[in-house]
Amino acid sequence: MKKMLTGNYASAYGAKVSKVKVVSAYPITPQTTIVEKIAEFIANGEFDGKYIRVESEHSAMASCIAAENTGVRTFTATSSHGLALMHEMLHWASGARLPIVMSVVNRSLGPPWSIWSDQQDTISQRDTGWMQIYTENNQEVLDSIIMAYRIAENEIVMLPAMVIEDAFILSHTMEPVDIPDQADVDEFLPDYNPKFKLDVSEPMGFGSLIMPEGPFMEFKYKGHESMNNALKIIDETDILFKKKFGRSYGGTVETYKLDNAKYALVMMGSTASTGKEVVDKMRDEGYEVGLLRIRSFRPFPKDKLRNYLSNMKSIGVFDRSYTFGYGGAVFSEVRNTMYGKNIPIKGYIGGLGGRDVTMNLIEKIFLDVVNMSEKGQDKDYEWVGLNGDKRWSQ
Amino acid sequence: MLEVRFHGRGGQGAVIASEILATAAFYEGKYVSSFPYFGVERRGAPVTAFTRIDSKPIRVKTQIYNPDHVVVLDHSLLNLVNVTNGLKDGGLVLINTIKKPEEIKIDAKIVATVNASEIALNHSLGSHSAPIVNTAILGAYAKVSGVVKLESIKRAIEENVSGFIEENVASAEDAYNFVRVIQK
Numbered sequence: 045m046k047k048m049l050t051g052n053y054a055s056a057y058g059a060k061v062s063k064v065k066v067v068s069a070y071p072i073t074p075q076t077t078i079v080e081k082i083a084e085f086i087a088n089g090e091f092d093g094k095y096i097r098v099e100s101e102h103s104a105m106a107s108c109i110a111a112e113n114t115g116v117r118t119f120t121a122t123s124s125h126g127l128a129l130m131h132e133m134l135h136w137a138s139g140a141r142l143p144i145v146m147s148v149v150n151r152s153l154g155p156p157w158s159i160w161s162d163q164q165d166t167i168s169q170r171d172t173g174w175m176q177i178y179t180e181n182n183q184e185v186l187d188s189i190i191m192a193y194r195i196a197e198n199e200i201v202m203l204p205a206m207v208i209e210d211a212f213i214l215s216h217t218m219e220p221v222d223i224p225d226q227a228d229v230d231e232f233l234p235d236y237n238p239k240f241k242l243d244v245s246e247p248m249g250f251g252s253l254i255m256p257e258g259p260f261m262e263f264k265y266k267g268h269e270s271m272n273n274a275l276k277i278i279d280e281t282d283i284l285f286k287k288k289f290g291r292s293y294g295g296t297v298e299t300y301k302l303d304n305a306k307y308a309l310v311m312m313g314s315t316a317s318t319g320k321e322v323v324d325k326m327r328d329e330g331y332e333v334g335l336l337r338i339r340s341f342r343p344f345p346k347d348k349l350r351n352y353l354s355n356m357k358s359i360g361v362f363d364r365s366y367t368f369g370y371g372g373a374v375f376s377e378v379r380n381t382m383y384g385k386n387i388p389i390k391g392y393i394g395g396l397g398g399r400d401v402t403m404n405l406i407e408k409i410f411l412d413v414v415n416m417s418e419k420g421q422d423k424d425y426e427w428v429g430l431n432g433d434k435r436w437s438q
Numbered sequence: 439m440l441e442v443r444f445h446g447r448g449g450q451g452a453v454i455a456s457e458i459l460a461t462a463a464f465y466e467g468k469y470v471s472s473f474p475y476f477g478v479e480r481r482g483a484p485v486t487a488f489t490r491i492d493s494k495p496i497r498v499k500t501q502i503y504n505p506d507h508v509v510v511l512d513h514s515l516l517n518l519v520n521v522t523n524g525l526k527d528g529g530l531v532l533i534n535t536i537k538k539p540e541e542i543k544i545d546a547k548i549v550a551t552v553n554a555s556e557i558a559l560n561h562s563l564g565s566h567s568a569p570i571v572n573t574a575i576l577g578a579y580a581k582v583s584g585v586v587k588l589e590s591i592k593r594a595i596e597e598n599v600s601g602f603i604e605e606n607v608a609s610a611e612d613a614y615n616f617v618r619v620i621q622k
């Protein structure tokens with residue numbers, strides 16, 4: 045059934061059709077309408093789940109961890125400072141191998157205070173052991189939540205996942221979205237039934253102390269292996285999703301007109317959607333440009349990137365986040381991945397605090413990437429779209 | 439692709455107007471997106487919202503800089519905001535005002551006016567100091583733009599507006615009949 049939905053309502057429907065049993069959340073702009081909609085579903089009796097109200101995001105994640113430990117499917121949603129407050133519990137969720145799925149609506153971290161979009165909040169949680177799936181439209185938000193449960197709960201993965209959408213650009217934008225039939229989702233996503241769970245009839249301990257000689261390192265190594273397993277499972281799940289629902293997003297990586305391109309731009313999130321429009325415009329003008337969209341930042345699809353980007357003459361990487369004193373996180377990962385290939389790679393940092401990433405700006409970046417292969421690389425990375433900077437005016 | 443920009447004040451319903459227009463076009467089989475420029479959530483503050491309508495999927499996720507049409511829900515914004523900024527040549531501006539289109543000094547090829555505030559009040563929508571004019575202005579927009587049918591606007595109101603549905607539909611119908619337009 046097609047309906048006009050915001051990204052946030054698409055997320056709420058994603059949790060509903062995934063038959064989540066426990067939702068625990070604390071409101072924060074611009075996430076709030078996700079859990080409001082879920083609360084409405086539950087109040088109407090359309091959603092057979094327990095809604096736990098808590099006093100903070102830290103407690104929201106703690107509740108999800110406890111509930112998931114009893115072997116039920118859980119969901120929460122947050123943004124920005126709320127995600128930052130969860131930080132400690134994020135490590136716990138992944139360390140305890142709990143396949144929780146969380147919607148994160150990308151919002152800047154203050155100060156200066158901002159409710160608008162950039163990816164600083166999720167990028168800052170890179171090393172918490174959560175999978176991170178970045179989306180570019182509302183349909184993808186809904187579909188990715190269903191897929192995320194299937195991926196996270198896979199026996200060789202068993203790790204939590206964030207499904208990430210840009211604040212306002214997706215969260216409060218209405219688009220036509222197809223809500224899959226419940227029967228089809230039930231076939232695609234079986235009930236969650238983990239091997240180990242808290243059960244009073246079969247007592248078990250979780251998360252106990254391990255001495256340095258004990259299997260602490262081995263636990264973490266298994267987590268690392270599982271994250272790598274997820275690369276294959278994410279790609280396979282995308283193929284299976286396409287068979288069932290007719291829609292595909294490329295799994296870990298999506299490419300656009302990259303096959304016969306010489307110059308590539310790597311993007312993540314909704315800016316990639318606008319980027320495709322720019323590729324079409326520049327292709328019409330004769331530029332051999334293409335786009336690579338990273339959907340899965342963790343696990344990082346390094347083999348696919350090397351495969352897709354090795355024949356490029358030059359590569360640009362756009363980061364909607366920053367590391368003070370160095371280039372963006374996506375830029376660092378892409379350049380590491382391409383080490384030894386001798387391809388010029390430049391990072392571009394922009395779109396912070398919700399600053400619009402316009403077609404004009406993306407085109408300027410593409411032109412810089414094209415020029416770089418001829419004239420050489422001027423800088424490792426730079427900030428684009430700063431007020432007063434004529435070179436990179438929006 | 440057709441791009442529409444709405445200018446209003448907090449409480450007038452500009453964001454909902456952009457959503458109802460998108461929904462009406464969606465009913466007619468179009469691809470659409472609608473979104474607010476999310477500013478301070480405060481009654482009376484200037485608000486901007488956007489609607490895109492196309493026959494193919496819409497990938498652009500930026501704000502609208504070169505609208506085909508501009509809809510102004512509050513005439514006092516004309517002194518405050520450059521509502522025709524970036525308007526395409528031959529573009530349309532529709533304004534909620536008591537004035538006739540001839541009296542509006544604005545840089546646009548097509549100017550339309552409707553007294554949406556009075557129409558809204560006639561149907562008990564909002565208060566004298568803050569009439570809710572979004573459904574009236576959409577009725578007028580359907581007439582002067584021809585982008586969507588009045589029936590689709592009415593259906594979008596019926597299926598998506600909570601409360602005062604008959605009044606909102608009647609308001610859209612009246613504005614459809616009363617809107618005036620000139621082409622310069």
